[in-house]
Amino acid sequence: MILRIIKILKVLGIGYRIFCYLTHTFLSIQTVTLIPGDGIGPEISTAVMKIFEAAKAPIQWEERNVTAIKGPGGRWMIPPEAKESMNKNKIGLKGPLKTPIAAGHPSMNLLLRKTFDLYANVRPCVSIEGYKTPYTDVDLVTIRENTEGEYSGIEHLIVDGVVQSIKLITEEASRRIAEYAFEYARNNQRTSVTAVHKANIMRMSDGLFLRKCREVAENYKDVKFTEMYLDTVCLNMVQDPSHFDVLVMPNLYGDILSDLCAGLIGGLGVTPSGNIGANGVAIFESVHGTAPDIAGKDLANPTALLLSAVMMLRHMGLHGYAKKIETACFDTIRDEKVLTKDLGGNAKCSEFTADICRRVQDMD
């Protein structure tokens, strides 16, 4: 009797799985791992899910939480369900994660990076009409090597009062990031790639990075390749950002330049970001903090996470939906009627989201 019930349940279970598989193939609904995060993370994730629903995007969300747990052997790792989900779905969307100061474990972002070998951080910076900054014609992409360079974490105290930090540049990582940069430029119709370096001072390390970029550039003759010193890039960026297209660089320069470019368009609250990993894994995230002071009060601005989700849609090839949602978002900001506090208005997060949903539905 019980065995029969178990058999029926098994058949139902398998049936459910077949049903999911069929819908996925014929209706091409893709599953994406969603990591809401901490602080304002849950609210902005809900906002993004609502907007995607209004746009009828073929995305199914699988929510997972990431907290650091101690695995076998004493190494810190993310929960196995999260890891499995990401490896299965390959695409993820992440909200802000907090790193407690004396937690004893490395930051969550670092853990994710190590787990999935996220070697490229991509940040497209486009000026937003309606959110005024002194810079109005920004349209560039910064691609930053995310695994080595100055952030290798190798430091030694040589003698009392003398510290050395090691900056590591490897052929493999430089080649990988250069290849990704040129692929990105080709797939997104960008005309030029600029390598940012400081080879006049760090002759061997940045010299190696440059050599690899030059070698990869040989295979992509349709994309223009230039090299520029870091200080010249900073100088020209602040005076006239329209000269730049795609920038590729090692870790530290990338960190500084990507934040500089985010500042040009209005800050981290409106900047999308994506992390590309080996094995086709890609995690898109909002790079702002968790803002614990406004968490739960419906005051958060979901723009950064929304634009990252749009970037994710483009990565998956769903350009139509991406354009629809992005236009709706920019229209709402341009109208300046319903804006959250950080954008200069005093609407609530839910009102902002509802406005975007309305626009998306009107577009159909």
Added chain:
Amino acid sequence: KHTTIMMATLTKAFKPILGRQLGNTAKLFPGLSCTCNTPTECLFIVYLQPPPAKYGGRHTVTLIPGDGIGPELLNHVRELFRFSCVPVDFEVVHVNSASTSEDDINNAIMAIRRNGVALKGNVETNHTMPPNHKSRNNLLRTSLDLYANMMHCQSLPGVQTRHKNIDIIIIRENTEGEYSNLEHESVSGVVESLKIITRNNSLRIADYAFRLARDKGRRRVTAVHKANIMKLGDGLFLQCCKEVASGYPDIEFDSMIVDNTTMQLVSKPHQFDVMVMPNLYGNVVSNVCAGLVGGPGLVPGANYGRDYAVFETATRNTGKSIANRNIANPTAMLLASCLMLDHLKLHDYANMIRGAILTTMNETRLHTVDIGGQGTTSEVVQSIMRIIQSGGPLTTEI
């Protein structure tokens, strides 16, 4: 013991003659054992700051033309000084950036040791040369121990920029950090570059920053770092800054991470007052600030060591693409020469030239190409000379 007493007597005897110079810099080393018998021999043990290269009322300054726009701009400086009868003679030392031997740069360093002060253009570094060919500018800075690079970014009234009324002083550690030139390839395809931070240098630069802030009446010093990632290196730098800050209770001290700093600089630059930072971040931040006030042609920079001072443009550009076309902006180099005159205590001349430069800046017609105008370098310099002549003091003919 006999030697120490001798030296103490000598110091007391010479103090009224050599005055402040000896009092501040003479170092007596207790327990020093030397076998000198005559007082004259002992004199050489006492360390003296080199006297200024000033003879007959005229100073001698080393001039290094460099590459690109350096030679033409420094020619304009010489012309202007000759015209305004500034009592400064230039000893020109050429440094050939293409040669692999270090004789040229060593000659230049020796000349600067002789004269104490230098004005230089940027010597180009060809980064395709092998790693043992070091950057000439870097060699100069480290050999002369010019530990502090000071850059005062001020919005000039006549120049159109996105942000107005910026007034930031940037102090950058000039000798160590990422520019240590220590690189090796341990395994083929893996290169390691060492970034060195030492306690002594960090304390020294922090002390310089706070003293400067106090002298100029500034209220806040911000340390720029990345100590959340480079915990030991930048952590040490930050700790040294905090230690020095505790000795200056009248000046506020805070710190900011470098990526946040660049973001704040492009959106809200008025929150910064004096900034102090290690070498590479200094490079980035000084270029961002130079861009904010109008470009590389407007900001002068100064490198100070304990005994020597070298003046140049703040962003150290060679400007190869605009060389010899009479379109370079001479403002940065001329303001650097004014900083040099201030260092030589020729304040009247410095103020006269600076005033003439600022008056010329107000004329949009005379702006060079980099700040959106159509003027040529010679037109700008001619205008400055005309203003100086109309100001009254003795000048030669134009």
